[in-house]
Amino acid sequence: MSRKSIVLCLTLSLVLFVAGSAFAATLSGTVTTSKKESQMALPKDVPLAGAQVIIGKELDLDVGASGADTIRGKVAAKTVTDDKGKFTANLPGGKYTVIVWKTRYTPATYTVTVPKTNFQGSISVQNERILHTSLSFK
Secondary structure (H helix, E strand, O other), X not given: OXXXXXXXXXXXXXXXXXXXXXXXXXXXXXXXXXXXXXXXOOOEEEEOOOOEEEEEEEEEEEXXXXXXXXXXXXXXXXXXOOXXXXXXXXXXXXXXXXXXXXXXXXOEEEEEEEOEEEEEEEOEEOOOOOOOOXXXXX
């Protein structure tokens, strides 16, 4: 292999590595909710399994009066928390809106810059009316 070919291969490898690094980023974290263990105890944060984590640019949550919520905007990633409340999403680096949603919980909206690890989101139980029973995307 000639010296010119080696230099070309190394340059191409470096370009592909840099391009791949620019597009590969991770948002990871934990979703929690507050829970009282007894009437006298103070609430404490506990992991929330099964919460939807929706990530995108300029997302907007329309809360429907009948319980049917709608997310508008460009969704880049959707994931669900595991039994420890943890999630991971791979997407290009940048600034994103993160919506945490689960049936019968009050959704929460955050703004984050990716890459980010150890994101901490929290949502609370809906006590007054049964809202937030379904979620759709437009």
